[in-house]
Amino acid sequence: MFKAIVAAVASFLHIQAATAGWTSDATYTNAKPATLAADPYVRWDAKTGQYWAYSTDGAEDGWLFGIYTSPDLATWHKQPGGAIRNSNESRIWANDWFWAPECYYNEKTGWYFFFYAGRYTDPQKVAAYFKYPDFEEASKVGVAVSRSPGGPFINIDQKPIDYFPFDPDYRDVNLLMSPPYLVPPATLVEGNTAPLGTYIPFIDPNVFFDDDGSIWLFFSRNAYRNWVWSAEFARYVEESNIYAVRLDDAWWRDPHARTMPAVHASFRDAHKGEPKDWQTSVNASFPGPTRKDGWVPVISYKLGPQVWENAHVYDYEASQGTRKNRRWSEGSTTIKRRDSAGNAVYFLTYSANNFESPDYGVGYAYASKVSGPYTKSPSNPILSQDPSKSIYSTGHGSIVAAQGKESGNAELFYTHHARPSTSAGRYLYNARLFVEPDSLYVGFGPSAGDLRLPRGVAPFSIAAKPSSASAWDVTVRSASGAEFDLANPGNRLLAWVEGATGAQVSVQGSTVHVSGATGSNAKLYVRYQRARWNETEPWANVSQSSGIGAKAQFVQTVLPLSRHQKRGELEEEL
Incomplete structure (x- = not known):
């Protein structure tokens, strides 16, 4: 036999990634993506020394949510199983539509918290949260916990978080419509005959921990049950909007991770008594919710109309009556920076248009307070399809600092999904993100070519x-x-x-x-x-x-x- 020695050698590129004085010319490329992952949320885990990505899809049979790990934010390894076992031992509460997971680690307690969206289809459960047993698309948000970033995660309780968002001013035109609820009223006058008030189905949770100790949940109001009259197009358009609500912190401080997140007292039952003469249930067989919690509007077409978000307002005609006319605002992520005068600036990225469409893209908004009001950037969309680079349907990502070293000058990346063709699945892509609070600017580095690896x-x-x-x-x-x-x-x-x-x-x-x-x-x-x-x-x-x-x-x-x-x-x- 022979003596064998392994050596990794040579040089080619001058682009560098560095840590503690070390530089390397290793790079990555977004060409020919290899990792199928939708709605990715990525975090750096100091305990394991690597990045962890959590995805709507990618789990093996018997599991929910795919998990991937990476040493460099660019080349990923799929973990076996998934995040949550799809079994009773995990205290599964939802029936389907398990979407948009995000994971947060509490260094003081050692617990990982896994937020995700799910849908009820059981009429009794649907009525308990939305009043009507046939409420269309009854989505809620749940939380599971684990001592490991790889799970398995166990739901804290066999129910969603303690939050009942209610809109007392919404004309529930669904009550004027027939299944499959594709055709809304033809006029605003007719729509205004619908009764006021509806509970809000919600998806795409994103938890923001402010430096004053407050904890905020940003979420997407599921488009279902939110028909908005558009004078611009003289028609109803069903919208998903982004809202925010403050959470209490008992769940985060619990050393045993047995406390479910709940809405903060300042939002709890904020719409009590609205609208007048509201009935809490359809009949005695389906007792409905009794609380009417508040929320803060963050992103909607009404708050900031932008043309690029109108890619699907004529989908009913284009699909020969199989799709609704819609707008989407979803998949948000929030970060905080301070300008040169020390003033706080909150930046929120979000995705708009249908995730299945090549037109799916990313915009951002900014505010001086976490609760807003937020102003959409006139530069939107800041990330969108580029057929010359075979990149389509860009969106629903998360912001992560290199090695989790979050600071004012942190090296930031936006890891998101996109498609290498209009018919392909959703793959995991990575983009360098730049944030300049003085100019209220958020933008991306190049997506093509040989790209620099993160520091560290x-x-x-x-x-x-x-x-x-x-x-x-x-x-x-x-x-x-x-x-x-x-x-x-x-x-x-x-x-x-x-x-x-x-x-x-x-x-x-x-x-x-x-x-x-x-x-x-x-x-x-x-x-x-x-x-x-x-x-x-x-x-x-x-x-x-x-x-x-x-x-x-x-x-x-x-x-x-x-x-x-x-x-x-x-x-x-x-």
Whole structure:
């Protein structure tokens, strides 16, 4: 047998990612995405040293919500199972439409909180939250907990959060319509004959923790049961809007994670007694809710009409009567910054238009208070389809700081879903995000080409160990110790043998197979490579160095066994 030494070597690109003086030319590309993930929420987990993404889809049979991990926000590894077992042991409360998960970690208690949307279809449950047992699309938000970012998550209780949002001023035109509720009244006069008041179905939870200790839930009012008269188009359009409500903090402080989130006292039953003569139930067989909680409007067409949000107001005609005329505002994320005078600026990104449509895109709004009022940017949409780059249906993402190091100058990324074609599924994409509070600006870096990795990924390390007489298992890790999935199309090992004739080398993911190599001088070399945008030269060798301006420690030689591995040289004896 022969002595084998693994070395990751060489250099190509000058774009750098750095941590503690280490730089690397490793990059990523959004071309040919590999990870199917819808409505992704991404967070950095310091305990595991990697990024975790939670998705509406991607779970295996018997599970809900896919989970993925990544050392670099670009190449992902799908975790087995999912976030929540679809079984009684998880205290499942909803019947279907499990959507838009988000996960938050409390460092003081060690609990992970998993928020998500689900829908009731059981008439008794539907009536308990929405008065009418046949209420259309009865969506609510639930919370599950775990000690691990990978779950399994168990619902705190077998019911949604303690929140009953109510709109006392809405004319419930559904009561004038017939199933499948596609055709609203033809005139505003007719619509105004509908009775006032409705409970609000809601989805897409996003929890914002303000630095004054208050906790806010931003959510999308599900479009169902929200027909809004448009004088501009002389018709009713069914809308989803984004609202906010303050939550109490007992659930967050509970060291045992047994307390369900509830609406803050300032919003609890804010619409009590409205509208006049409201009946709480249809009949004695279906007792309805007795509370009427408040909310704050954040994003709607009325609050800030923008033309790009009107892509589907004629869908009924275009679909030959199979779809509703609609507008969407959903998938929001909120961050806080301070301008140069120290004033708070809240930025909220949101998605608009149908998620199935190429026109799905991202806009943003800003406010001086967490409760608003929010002003939509005239630059909207700031992220949208680009057929020249084969990117469509961009949206519903989350904002994450590199390695979770949230600060005024944090390196931010917006990880979202998009489609590589108009008929493809939703894949996970990553975009550099820039926020300038003085100019109230939010924008994105380039989405094409070879893109810089987030800070903190370098230095890489590489290790290998024999798994058989002719095979070696190779591991590449980030600076935090997170392992790269070498089967991911964005990563690759390049291996060869020197000092021997007739050697045959093959690589399958992280495993290198060698046969036919003889001689005492035979050595095995392995390089770690990253996929490039340029199809004529699709791979680049990864190199790195320590210290800005210091001599680069590119590995170009093999160290003898007796010498210690240098951290910057990515070397290891097998």
